[in-house]
Amino acid sequence: MTGSSSVWTIQVRMMQRAACENSHNRVVYMRADTLSLPFDDGVFDAVCCLAALHLLPEPMGVLREMVRVLAPLGRIAVLTSYRRESSLARKALALGATICRVQVFDRTTVPAFFAAAGVDRHRPATARDLPIRHGMQAGTGSRA
Numbered sequence: 001m002t003g004s005s006s007v008w009t010i011q012v013r014m015m016q017r018a019a020c021e022n023s024h025n026r027v028v029y030m031r032a033d034t035l036s037l038p039f040d041d042g043v044f045d046a047v048c049c050l051a052a053l054h055l056l057p058e059p060m061g062v063l064r065e066m067v068r069v070l071a072p073l074g075r076i077a078v079l080t081s082y083r084r085e086s087s088l089a090r091k092a093l094a095l096g097a098t099i100c101r102v103q104v105f106d107r108t109t110v111p112a113f114f115a116a117a118g119v120d121r122h123r124p125a126t127a128r129d130l131p132i133r134h135g136m137q138a139g140t141g142s143r144a
Helices: 005-021 059-069 087-100 109-116
Strands: 044-050 070-081 119-124 136-143
Touching (some): 059 070
Parallel strands (some): 044 070
């Protein structure tokens, strides 16, 4: 990600804290370009993006990279915002998203992307599956 030096400082501090508080011999914290992850194809058994996709300038490119590094039979999970169906709510959210420079998806965007990318058994999670609030889009799936 790119940004101002203050954002960089916050990111560095967050990573340093995570490394200190959540260290494990199989965990590595690193900064990388989300559109060109420094990993070979199909190397991760699980890939997730939780409550961050809407903040990225090229979310579909990020999803492509997530699918690229996902191993066969791996699991992928994305939790992101979605806009409501009413015309007035869509317009208000679109305006707010533009002002805040974030992405707001409709309910079909992420599931359709995964289906086109060949991620099998994608199913949107329901409130019964995950403790999510209304207005969040979640899904799980696996790669054949």
